């Protein structure tokens with residue numbers, strides 16, 4: 001059987017990193033994205049790095065802006081932000097090859113439903129998850145700034161792909177519980193909104209207990225809702241979801257020395273929602289905290305903490321100044 005060809009659709013931070021690492025591992029990758037990256041990568045090539053000092057450079061990169069580049073792909077890694085999923089899916093439906101496997105490496109829960117609705121049964125759709133942060137540093141450089149792996153469903157196609165990728169920094173792990181993993185990741189991603197509202201890097205934001213108290217409260221609310229809905233979030237990075245609020249809300253000395261040390265967060269790492277605010281784009285808050293608000297509404301109840309966070313991010317999208325730790329805590333928690 002011929003080796004699968006991959007297209008990355010929406011090649012920005014995550015797409016360039018994972019596609020670049022896979023190409024460095026010998027896989028045939030086409031990148032589809034925006035003109036700014038075409039120019040940047042044409043001038044500088046693609047350089048991938050991680051916090052352990054690993055680095056790879058690719059001189060020849062097939063980066064295009066036209067979705068016609070999807071036509072030859074057996075596997076399409078979708079890495080657009082959530083609000084762009086429906087448009088990207090229509091491009092896949094138009095240009096992709098019948099039977100291709102589309103893996104959503106996006107945060108949130110509902111992207112896979114949008115893909116299935118738009119793609120029908122001409123394509124296979126799989127859930128994926130990116131555990132780590134990727135920062136675009138300019139000049140074709142993409143840096144993995146938090147420890148972790150990529151995950152996707154355990155299928156014959158993904159088994160073959162994972163084997164070819166091997167153990168590098170964009171290694172692909174397979175799971176039979178990707179929905180549980182997506183909910184587990186969503187609980188972690190509740191930090192994105194607080195990091196974005198803080199206007200700080202992940203390390204700087206997480207070093208402030210008042211910010212962490214807000215995240216912990218939103219996670220507690222999320223856990224209560226998931227329990228009531230009968231949804232079981234999976235462990236991410238070996239931490240049981242029920243422990244997340246205790247870890248995040250723990251005193252500074254414990255959090256810094258035990259947890260921050262373990263997660264190896266790079267000083268440059270920013271949440272992807274900070275990137276959106278900086279670029280003045282609509283954020284993914286509706287697909288993260290907003291997913292919990294929608295779940296609460298479906299069950300005839302409310303999620304006041306996550307609802308308030310969504311409102312504050314909406315204001316931040318309009319250009320409101322970042323929040324200090326104590327001010328944000330009082331605003332969201334009322335104490």
Ligand SMILES: NC(=O)C1=CN([C@@H]2O[C@H](COP(=O)(O)OP(=O)(O)OC[C@H]3O[C@@H](n4cnc5c(N)ncnc54)[C@H](OP(=O)(O)O)[C@@H]3O)[C@@H](O)[C@H]2O)C=CC1
Nearest residue numbers: 010012013014033079080084088106107130132133134272
């Ligand atoms: N960045 C990170 O560290 C992490 C991100 N994630 C998740 O991964 C997903 C991708 O995030 P990220 O890589 O940061 O996003 P980026 O915005 O960096 O990259 C997405 C790119 O896709 C482009 N794009 C959108 N629609 C199309 C289209 N139809 N055709 C071609 N290109 C398109 C966007 O352009 P434009 O801006 O013009 O729309 C953008 O350049 C998100 O769901 C995010 O939550 C998960 C873990 C970590």
Ligand SMILES: CC(C)(CO)C(=O)C(=O)O
Nearest residue numbers: 131132133270271272273
């Ligand atoms: C890896 C993590 C949790 C970093 O914040 C992320 O998913 C993101 O930035 O969207």
